[in-house]
Amino acid sequence: MLGEANRDRVSERREATRREILDAAWALAREVGLAGITLRDIARRVGMQAPSLYTHFASKNAIYDAMFAQAWSTYEQVAERDLAELANEARAAVQQVSRTFFDFAVADLARYQLMNQRTVPGFEPSAESYAPAVRILERGVAVFGQLGLEDRADFDIWLALIGGLADQQHANDPGGDRFSRLLVRAVDMWADAVGLPPSASAARESRTARRAPRRAPR
Amino acid sequence: MLGEANRDRVSERREATRREILDAAWALAREVGLAGITLRDIARRVGMQAPSLYTHFASKNAIYDAMFAQAWSTYEQVAERDLAELANEARAAVQQVSRTFFDFAVADLARYQLMNQRTVPGFEPSAESYAPAVRILERGVAVFGQLGLEDRADFDIWLALIGGLADQQHANDPGGDRFSRLLVRAVDMWADAVGLPPSASAARESRTARRAPRRAPR
DNA sequence: CGCTTCGCCTAACATGATTAGGAGAATGCG
DNA sequence: CGCATTCTCCTAATCATGTTAGGCGAAGCG
Missing domain, CATH: 1.20.58 (Methane Monooxygenase Hydroxylase; Chain G, domain 1)
Structure with missing residues (x-):
């Protein structure tokens, strides 16, 4: 199980990736419009594969x-x-x-x-x-x-x-x-x-x- | 080649199907919203297959x-x-x-x-x-x-x-x-x-x- | 009657989101 | 330190889109 002590650092890191994904999404939206962004593009910009985004967002x-x-x-x-x-x-x-x-x-x-x-x-x-x-x-x-x-x-x-x-x-x-x-x-x-x-x-x-x-x- | 005489009747029929498709599309839009309509659904409502719509509309x-x-x-x-x-x-x-x-x-x-x-x-x-x-x-x-x-x-x-x-x-x-x-x-x-x-x-x-x-x- | 055109079909493709399942690293406890 | 657990990401596959390719039968024209 995950210790209480490190819960902070872990969720800190999680938050960071989340923010990174959102930033990438906004940057992309500014280029291609809100409707034009795709999971593959967002993932590529963060250096991930598309399905990996589901680790941080449900959809x-x-x-x-x-x-x-x-x-x-x-x-x-x-x-x-x-x-x-x-x-x-x-x-x-x-x-x-x-x-x-x-x-x-x-x-x-x-x-x-x-x-x-x-x-x-x-x-x-x-x-x-x-x-x-x-x-x-x-x-x-x-x-x-x-x-x-x-x-x-x-x-x-x-x-x-x-x-x-x-x-x-x-x-x-x-x-x-x-x-x-x-x-x-x-x-x-x-x-x-x-x-x-x-x-x-x-x-x-x-x-x-x-x-x-x-x-x-x- | 198609004769001039029947050009009218032909395009009449073409117009009719076109209108039929558009009516179906609007009816569908009223149910599921404009963004929700799909070619397959429109086609089904008219009694066609989806690709057949391309006979009447380019996209x-x-x-x-x-x-x-x-x-x-x-x-x-x-x-x-x-x-x-x-x-x-x-x-x-x-x-x-x-x-x-x-x-x-x-x-x-x-x-x-x-x-x-x-x-x-x-x-x-x-x-x-x-x-x-x-x-x-x-x-x-x-x-x-x-x-x-x-x-x-x-x-x-x-x-x-x-x-x-x-x-x-x-x-x-x-x-x-x-x-x-x-x-x-x-x-x-x-x-x-x-x-x-x-x-x-x-x-x-x-x-x-x-x-x-x-x-x-x- | 034979040729052409038209309107539709089936099959297949490209790209989108999403799910399933696993591998490797990081973390925590003994 | 060593092992179990958990987390994060990956690859592979599925499903639903819009769209293209190519064919088939019927209707119209000479």
């Missing part, structure tokens, strides 16, 4: 999952910092931060593309790897809710971002989960501010979700 | 291409009708139409998803199949340009739509083509209206594209 999907978890985590750090500023500063700062997010969401297409899990055929993200994205959205919706609606232009940017994220989330889980509800809520806020009649789906969702809280559970 | 990519051409064409008809109204009616109508487009772009995720070519691994759309989408955007940008900027809220919806489309276009052709320029122009209009400093990429693009037309060609 190719698991590799994608780890890659996205990494990326989302980084993204979350940036977003969190910007959102903190956003909550504490004046309109000018708000606009600047909005621009930052706008770049994330639309203008900086290359990065956005790398984050878009839909480029991966058949990939199904795990709840864990997607959690940071959900937190980002929750925080953003909360912050913009506090700011009031005179900052609607900024909110619309958020909407674009949320739309994009919710869209890709929906592609992976059409069942209508937490992410979809976030979107619907954002749509409602926006629609109220602009004076549009709610869309069919938004009206349906918001009716049950907010205005007519169904008879109390239990 | 699986060609099938996807035909599917999207069909879908975009339908989309264009709806969009064209709504845009025509948009140009001729009052603000209420504008708002209604905007809502329609908003449904297309974000709220009606299921349909939007079906239109999103990025769900297809490695798919590269042809210029022809994508042409309707380009026309829709051109028309939309033109219409919103005429309306002035007090309708900014509506324009932002368009931006979301454009962003989504340009995003997926960019994924397929990162070189920066006509679609990307359309996006940059839309971003510029929007940024001016809201009073944001132009983003780095927008400023770069718009400088060369509009304000400082480089020395005349030839």
Whole structure:
């Protein structure tokens, strides 16, 4: 059996190879796109054979999952910092931060593309790897809710971002989960501010979700 | 050789099988997603063997291409009708139409998803199949340009739509083509209206594209 | 009636992910 | 130190893709 004392060093080494594989995968993805990476190519870049990757990851999907978890985590750090500023500063700062997010969401297409899990055929993200994205959205919706609606232009940017994220989330889980509800809520806020009649789906969702809280559970 | 007289009937029959194949492909896509369809499954549904599909389509990519051409064409008809109204009616109508487009772009995720070519691994759309989408955007940008900027809220919806489309276009052709320029122009209009400093990429693009037309060609 | 073309078939291939099973090195205990 | 165990990687093979090669029968044309 493996001794307790050396458990650390062993899993350290394991972690290192794991990271090495993920780095190789990202490097490859930057060259051939996320959908274009193959296990053989990743393995070759690390100096292994393809099946050996299964020592560290259960499947190719698991590799994608780890890659996205990494990326989302980084993204979350940036977003969190910007959102903190956003909550504490004046309109000018708000606009600047909005621009930052706008770049994330639309203008900086290359990065956005790398984050878009839909480029991966058949990939199904795990709840864990997607959690940071959900937190980002929750925080953003909360912050913009506090700011009031005179900052609607900024909110619309958020909407674009949320739309994009919710869209890709929906592609992976059409069942209508937490992410979809976030979107619907954002749509409602926006629609109220602009004076549009709610869309069919938004009206349906918001009716049950907010205005007519169904008879109390239990 | 095939006689001229029967060329019609022959190509009629050919067209019929082609449509049959495309219908089967769409039906399948609705069940298993665009990325999930396989040639063998399509063929089985039509009562053929997989290689026989190559009598009608040069590749699986060609099938996807035909599917999207069909879908975009339908989309264009709806969009064209709504845009025509948009140009001729009052603000209420504008708002209604905007809502329609908003449904297309974000709220009606299921349909939007079906239109999103990025769900297809490695798919590269042809210029022809994508042409309707380009026309829709051109028309939309033109219409919103005429309306002035007090309708900014509506324009932002368009931006979301454009962003989504340009995003997926960019994924397929990162070189920066006509679609990307359309996006940059839309971003510029929007940024001016809201009073944001132009983003780095927008400023770069718009400088060369509009304000400082480089020395005349030839 | 004979030739050509068309639409489909079967057989086979290339490349992808993945599984089975083993060999050799590293690790830990006596 | 020496032996058992565990880990990491390997080779070989399997299965599911899209795709190509070549043939066969029927329909159309002269």
